Amino acid sequence: MNGTYSDYHARAFALMLARRLFEAPLDATTVEALHEDGATDALLCLDDTPAMRAVVEQLANASSDTLSTWENDYMRLFVGPTAPAAPFWESVYLDDRELLFLPSTSDVRRIYESEGLQVAAAAGREAEDSLPHMLDFLATLAQRADAAEQAGNTAEAERLAQVSANFERKHMANWLPTFATRAAKAPVSPFYPTLCQAISEAIAAEVVR
Known part of the structure; x- marks a missing residue:
């Protein structure tokens, strides 16, 4: 991410969409809305790879x-x-x-709280280190970086981008490849395993930039 307004804005939207794909099963109303807005193409802003393109195509044909x-x-x-x-x-x-x-969950919670965020507990305590929560955190950082950039606060936008990169490196790149491999071995249709692979690759690409 090079810090321009359009990059931050597009990244935030793509991450919110990715979070939606993981947080609950998709229903017809949601898929129809995605089709109408052409929103699924935004996923390619995260990483334009064969896996991500396959996800977009499968959503289009659902x-x-x-x-x-x-x-x-x-x-x-x-x-x-x-x-x-x-x-x-x-x-x-x-x-x-x-x-x-585990202690890693507490560290994730601490990082969220350091940026003024907290996972809302639904029925009882909820583990903060789920992939939907992590994607939501990254989306929020990108939204705030976008707002900072628009306000001319480049330093704050760059700080938020660094927080995002550090979080991806420490708490996402370490387990997403194994997660994607496990999904690929499961006896299910291709959509979710391909999505898991695409997100794993997107985070890995961010970490090495």
Whole structure:
């Protein structure tokens, strides 16, 4: 990210869309809205790779039958009721016991709070190191960097970009490749495994820039 207004703005929008794709199964109303706005093409702002292009194409061609399959795949991969094939919490990949709420989760929470953000607890305590929460955090940083850039505060925009890069390096690049591999091995249709691969590649590309 080179710090221009358009880069920050596009990145924020793309990250919010990526968060939506992971936070819950897609429904027909959401997919229709994405089609009308041409929003799915924004994902290519994160990383224009074959995997990301495949995600965009699959979203463009989604039907009601497709969405039903994807909902089942979402539950099998990320939620349960049996053990998820590819849980989307960082701490699961840092311990052989695949536990939540490890010290890494506390560190993620501390980083959120250092930027004035807090994960809202729904039914009980919620682990802050889920991929949807992480993508939301990155989107918020990009939105704030965009606003800072518009206000002429280049230093603050660059600080926020650095916070984002450090977070990706420390708390995302370390586990997303394994997450994507587990999704790819699961007996599900291609959409979510391809999405997991695309996001993993996008974060890896950001880390090396």
